Amino acid sequence: MTGMHGTEALRAEGIIKRFGSVEALSGVGMHVAAGEMLGILGDNGAGKSTLLKILTGYHQPDQGTITVGGQPQILSSVDRARALGIECVYQDLALINALSIYHNMFLNRELLKPGPFRLLDHRAMRTRAADALADIGVNIPNVDLEVGRLSGGQRQAIAVARAVQSDAKILLLDEPLAAMGAREAGLIIDLIERLKARGTIAIVMIAHNYAQTLEVCDRVMLMQHGTVTYESRAAETSPAELLEIVRREYREMRGGNGR
């Protein structure tokens, strides 16, 4: 379907989502294939995070259809979406400050000891969390530390490591580089490219940096006011062109409002 990429992993069509009187999404469609990486760009409040949260089962759309691996699915809960291989790094990171790094890395998919009492296997979670972080090359002193004591970039690295270690088939990233220093951002981009190179994972990344997004993504999509206003292969567009489109849309919108 997408030519050089694998089979279609995820598709959403005609997604409408209202929060009270606010229509956050007014008929949005997107699709991404295994081995492909889609970038979503757009203004603050355009609806990017809302779209992602619908794809993770966190929000339920008011209208629209979602297919996962070609099968129509209702993503009725986060657990349901996870069961279908959808993992997400949320914009707010979804970390619990009061819990340790390793508890956060296994939040809601805890490793349990064998036996009837279903007790937490703290030891195994610690080892695996430390290994997963070491794998990425992120510098974390001690997985027993409470997440609340970490820096913004370290927190982000933990959230990314958590999503990646879970063998996701579809990885959704909401501004995963926002708080990162250059070195850490480089590490995460390396990691994303390695995942991409496997050819089996579909990745969707929301970002604000046009140049960086065009560099790592195969395809980009521009969202404004709850709709998709532009879509292109990354190789066939440029930051300047995207910026021009955003400006034009903005002018038209202001004109349309009669100001």
Next chain:
Amino acid sequence: MQQRNEPARAGYSPPRRSLYARVLDLALRPEASVVVVALVLVVYFEASTSNFLTDANLQTLSQFVAAPVILACGEIMLLICREIDLSVGQVFALAPFVMEKAYNIGIPVIGAMGVALIVCALIGLVIGLITIRLSVPSFITTLGMFFLITGITLTISRGFPADTPGGAGLTAVLGGWGYAEFLWSLVIVAIMHVVLRHTRWGLHTIATGGGAIAAAEAGININRIKIGNFMLTSTLGGFCGILEAFRIGSTDPLAGGSNIMFLGVASGVIGGTAIAGGAGTIIGGLVGGIVLGILQDGFTLLGINAFMFDIIIGAAILLAMVANIQLARWRGMRVE
């Protein structure tokens, strides 16, 4: 946090910590400072009354301690997920009457107890559903339940005490023997400690209180966690009321109430549970309850008059809470 002293495994070595750092860490834990306070109080009361550490007094003390500790186990779970139950003392009073009614229609004692506990769990369910589905703060929901359940208890008891059913053996196990209620409280503390620290339920309770949105994004059903903890708290409250009824041998419609509930909450808070949610320990609740018990019992032995007594208890509770918040600051934790 609680696993700090485990040996390191291959692949991951925690940073070496000096003995001094570890001791300091332990000493700054809320439970640890409260244990020290408890010991100081024991020494003080033994020195000034010289009959504090007698078997008879220890039995009395254990009876002061047991009920607040059992109620604290539930309240701590609720406080951790940012809720509270003000009506648990009322459920405490209701449960033995439900048991008695069930017994009187021919259900054997143990079965009647089961019926009472199910009723308590259902009350917790109602509190949870009102709080979650109708978005009423639990402070308000349980304030309403407080009066409602009081009325129900007075209605079904017609305001009179009743005899507790059951044979001698069962009565002894369930509260008749001097230390029975305290032993039950220790069993419940042990179970709830494991639940909080070593099960998904406990971890998700902390997550729910520490960051409800983040927990939900991770797929945790925070409503289920909260409702479950309301049911747990009511059931523990009812069980505690039944134990108390077996100990005394009769059921008083005016037992429990706000006093026992606040002692439960205070035990938890003195033991380091944050009212703002996200943090707390069951062991802290036990130690907090013991301190409150020692104060009550010790001042009773000293023969301090009742008005003075309340002033001292109130000041002690305030002091303990302030101390805990300060200790948490020193440990570098965020306290909100």
